[in-house]
Amino acid sequence: METKETVHVNNANVFNVKDVSVSYGEFVAIKNVNMDISKNKITAFIGPSGCGKSTLIRTFNRMNDLILGAKVNGTINYQGVDLYDKMVDPVQVRRRIGMVFQKPNPFPKTIKENITFGLKVNNMTDNMDERVERALTQAALWDEVKDDLNKNALELSGGQQQRLCIARTIAVEPDTILMDEPCSALDPVATKKIEDLMQELVKEFSILIVTHNMQQASRASDYCAFFTTKTSDDGKRRTGELVEFNETNTMFTNPDEELTEQYISGRFG
Amino acid sequence: MSLESTEKNMSNETIITGKKAENAIKESLFLFTLYICVTIAILTLMTLIYDVLSTGTTRLTSDYEVGLITKIQIDNPRDFLTTLDSRYPDRAGIGPAFAGTLWLMIIVISATFPFGAGAAIYLQEFAPKNRLTRFIELNLTNLAGVPSVIYGLLGLAVFVRLAGFGRSVLSGGLTLTLLILPVVIVASREALKAVPDTIRQGALALGSTKFQAVFRQVVPSAIPGMVTGMVLGLSRAIGETAPLIFMGALTYVNYFPDTPLSGFTAIPIQVYNWVGYPQAEWKETASAGIILLLGLLLFMNSIAIFIRNRYEKDF
Numbered sequence: 001m002e003t004k005e006t007v008h009v010n011n012a013n014v015f016n017v018k019d020v021s022v023s024y025g026e027f028v029a030i031k032n033v034n035m036d037i038s039k040n041k042i043t044a045f046i047g048p049s050g051c052g053k054s055t056l057i058r059t060f061n062r063m064n065d066l067i068l069g070a071k072v073n074g075t076i077n078y079q080g081v082d083l084y085d086k087m088v089d090p091v092q093v094r095r096r097i098g099m100v101f102q103k104p105n106p107f108p109k110t111i112k113e114n115i116t117f118g119l120k121v122n123n124m125t126d127n128m129d130e131r132v133e134r135a136l137t138q139a140a141l142w143d144e145v146k147d148d149l150n151k152n153a154l155e156l157s158g159g160q161q162q163r164l165c166i167a168r169t170i171a172v173e174p175d176t177i178l179m180d181e182p183c184s185a186l187d188p189v190a191t192k193k194i195e196d197l198m199q200e201l202v203k204e205f206s207i208l209i210v211t212h213n214m215q216q217a218s219r220a221s222d223y224c225a226f227f228t229t230k231t232s233d234d235g236k237r238r239t240g241e242l243v244e245f246n247e248t249n250t251m252f253t254n255p256d257e258e259l260t261e262q263y264i265s266g267r268f269g
Numbered sequence: 270m271s272l273e274s275t276e277k278n279m280s281n282e283t284i285i286t287g288k289k290a291e292n293a294i295k296e297s298l299f300l301f302t303l304y305i306c307v308t309i310a311i312l313t314l315m316t317l318i319y320d321v322l323s324t325g326t327t328r329l330t331s332d333y334e335v336g337l338i339t340k341i342q343i344d345n346p347r348d349f350l351t352t353l354d355s356r357y358p359d360r361a362g363i364g365p366a367f368a369g370t371l372w373l374m375i376i377v378i379s380a381t382f383p384f385g386a387g388a389a390i391y392l393q394e395f396a397p398k399n400r401l402t403r404f405i406e407l408n409l410t411n412l413a414g415v416p417s418v419i420y421g422l423l424g425l426a427v428f429v430r431l432a433g434f435g436r437s438v439l440s441g442g443l444t445l446t447l448l449i450l451p452v453v454i455v456a457s458r459e460a461l462k463a464v465p466d467t468i469r470q471g472a473l474a475l476g477s478t479k480f481q482a483v484f485r486q487v488v489p490s491a492i493p494g495m496v497t498g499m500v501l502g503l504s505r506a507i508g509e510t511a512p513l514i515f516m517g518a519l520t521y522v523n524y525f526p527d528t529p530l531s532g533f534t535a536i537p538i539q540v541y542n543w544v545g546y547p548q549a550e551w552k553e554t555a556s557a558g559i560i561l562l563l564g565l566l567l568f569m570n571s572i573a574i575f576i577r578n579r580y581e582k583d584f
Contacts (some may be wrong), residue, residue, distance in 0.1 A: 063474065069399065095476025105467035108490055117485065118475035165471070172475055 011037045014039045014176055014206040015060060020074035022055050022064065029055040030240035033074070035225060042198060042207045044217040044248065047227035048263070052240025052249045053210045054102075057178050059083075061097040063091040075229065079175070082160075095122055098169035102181040104161035106153035106168075111136075111145050114153050114164055118172040131171055139167035140197050159190025166197065170205070177201065179209040183216065214264060217248065224248040281433030293548070317367050325556030328359075340536070349557055353523050354539070358550035363558050365522040366539035369438060370565070373535055376442025377506050378499075385502075386488075386495060394483045409413055410452040420448040421515025427517055436517035438526050438533040445509060446514050449502035455561050456498025460491040493580035500573040504566050510537040537560045 021031035023049070030052030037043050044132040045053040058064040059072050062083060066250045076083045078239050106114050115132045119125060131150070136142040140156060141163040153164055162182060169177055179198075183191040198207055200218055208243075217224055225245040244257045256260045328349050352362025392409075426443025434440040464487050472482035473558045488495075514520075519532050520542045526533040534542075536558055543555040 061474065063470065066470070066473065091476055091478050093475075094474055099470075099474035101467060101470060101474075103467060105465070105471040107468060107471065107486055117472070118477070121472075121475065121477040121481045168475060170387070 001255050011035060012039045014076040014079060016075075018075045018077070020056070020059065020072065020076060022052065022059055023071050023073075024067065025069045025244050027224050028237070028239045030227070030242075033242045035245045036207070037208065038223065039206050040202060040204075041222040042202050042220055043223040043225065044208060044221035045208070045225050045227065046212075046217045046263075047240070047243075048229065049212075050238060050240070051227040051229045053225075053227050054180050055240070057180055057208055060176075060178055061094045061099055063094070063099060065090055066083045078120065095172055097176045097178060098172065098174035099178045100162070100169055100182045101212050104165055106156070106160055106161050108154055109151065109154070110150045111153050111164060112149040115168045115171045118168050122172050124172065130166050133166040135171035136164075138170055138201070139163045139166055140193065140200070157190070159186050159193060161185060162190070162194060163197065166194070166201075170201065174205065176206040176208070177242045179207065180211050181212060184212060189233065191216070211215060219253045221248045226251065226255075226257075226263060228259060228263070281551065297493075317335060318563075321556045323558045324553050325558075326381055327562045328553050328557035333549060337501055340448070348559070353514045354521060358543075358548060358554045361551075361554050363536065363539055363561060366534045366536045366558070368525045369441075369518075369533035369535045371447060372438040372529070372531075372533060374503060374507060374528065376439060377445050377449070377503055380443060380446040381449060381499060381502065385450055385453035385457055388450075389454045389461060390483065390488060391497070392454070393458045393461040394487065395479075405490070409451050417448055417509055418511045420516050421512030423447060424512060424516035435530060436532055437530040439529040440516055441513050441518055441535070442529075444512050445506040445521075448476055448509065448512055449506050452505070453498050453502040456501070457491070457495040460494025460498065461487060463492045463494060473481060476547070493576050495579045497573045500569050500576070504569040504573075507535070508537060508562065508566060510535075510541055513538055514541075536565070 001164060005183075011020055015037040015243075017033055017035045017037070020033045022029045045057060047053050059076060060078075060083070064072065072084055078093070078097070081088065085202065107117060109117075112132055113193055119128060119131055124131065133142060133146075136145065141160060141219065144160060145156070145164075153161065156164060162185075166177075184192050186194065193227040195216065198209070199209060200224075207219065209217075223245070224247070226243045227240050228243050230241050231238050244251065244255060244260045246256060250256075251260060252264060329406075349362050349366045350367055351534040352360070353364055354366075355361040392402065396405075421444060424440055424447065428434045428440035428443050429436055432440075467488060468486050469482050472486045473479070477485070500538065513535055519534050519537055522532065522540055524531075540555050540558040540562065543551045543558060
């Protein structure tokens with residue numbers, strides 16, 4: 001069995017997470033996370049509800065800045081840059097680290113405008129039609145919508161909406177895509193399409209995905225991080241912790257931790 | 270075992286109670302009461318409208334000339350909408366008051382839109398969540414309930430005297446703007462609040478600034494709701510009499526207001542004035558004025574409904 005360390009030496013890392021804790025006021029959502037996330041791989045975050053995996057992924061593109069009272073301790077290095085350094089502009093961070101949300105959230109505008117919005121705010125207004133086509137093609141949506149780009153995006157099916165959200169994310173040419181349970185609102189067919197799409201996208205982007213679906217994690221990811229909640233001694237507080245971070249194959253066949261094995265085999269969680 | 274059987278019996282008893290008929294009677298009685306209430310409300314309104322229409326239409330319609338082109342002359346004896354007020358009820362027109370109301374509308378729209386939308390956008394999207402913001406929010410809701418005469422006094426003190434606009438249509442318009450601003454701000458905030466957070470997050474996640482997210486995604490999505498609130502506020506404004514009288518609008522105007530600083534009167538004031546005359550003929554003229562005002566309000570509310578149905582989005 002390969003150990004974590006040897007795995008990571010072989011790959012360049014996109015994120016280096018060191019002693020990261022996230023708290024909302026008094027409440028500590030997740031603490032002491034240490035992990036290195038590899039470039040051009042799919043890393044899945046799994047774990048029971050409330051274990052802080054969504055909270056953690058939102059620190060990677062500073063989306064948690066928008067939540068009142070959220071505070072990040074520790075350092076998250078993104079290709080050598082401390083994301084929470086005072087000089088770092090969160091807007092630029094989000095431009096380079098895209099995000100796809102749990103519920104498809106296309107703008108209530110045309111399909112084309114959904115993609116051109118990101119291009120416009122990032123001054124990528126040259127060859128817009130070409131960029132739109134490329135993004136939609138990459139998101140495996142072009143063939144379905146090429147004839148009605150001016151249709152309102154809300155008329156698309158849920159799966160198509162989610163692929164549109166992926167298309168508009170990759171249109172601004174990020175390096176990394178964060179996905180926060182992107183398939184939880186989709187049926188199995190649409191889920192399959194997104195998973196296939198991820199396998200294509202990972203050639204170009206690093207992907208982090210939060211999922212509740214263990215099969216999805218085992219099918220689609222290269223690395224897997226398992227989180228769980230620990231209740232404090234007085235039983236009042238629940239805090240998320242990273243239990244195990246490993247190659248997906250190892251994690252699902254021969255996990256290092258007892259707790260991981262229990263969760264994966266369905267005995268808890 | 271025995272416990273189980275009693276439970277079963279109990280459940281059957283609760284199903285077969287014979288109360289079905291009793292409940293049905295109660296329900297139909299209740300429904301009947303509701304119908305009565307609705308009927309009374311609608312009948313009252315209908316009677317009022319019928320009364321106004323039957324008295325007022327004589328001043329609004331007259332000869333039909335059927336030739337090559339069907340021509341309807343609103344001419345009894347002269348055009349009601351464009352002539353000046355008169356001592357004689359059958360010659361009195363609503364021209365200056367109509368023009369005054371149109372002036373008011375223009376001023377109210379141009380003042381309410383920037384201030385109302387601006388305040389709502391700031392409070393909903395940008396304001397820090399602190400005590401001052403909460404204080405302002407609380408006061409806005411209270412201001413919406415302040416009697417309109419108070420705004421008339423405020424208009425008199427601030428616009429007529431302090432700002433020196435005199436008893437002009439500008440002072441009147443600004444007074445009415447103050448009156449409807451709280452309502453418009455609250456309605457606009459509701460419209461902004463109805464835009465789901467996922468839209469803001471989606472825009473920000475693409476690397477837009479907060480400003481871009483708000484003004485290119487959130488506000489455009491909220492515009493139909495904001496405009497609807499504004500039109501409804503405006504239709505409240507043009508129906509108001511008290512604040513205008515308090516701030517010193519004229520009751521008899523024999524000229525058309527031609528600048529924002531002209532003296533003016535408005536349709537409701539004109540109607541109020543006509544109703545006050547003892548001669549019975551004035552009733553017709555006043556009714557005609559009411560019909561005009563009703564028509565105007567109906568028209569504006571239809572615009573609001575049209576905008577809401579046409580542009581409202583389901584997320």
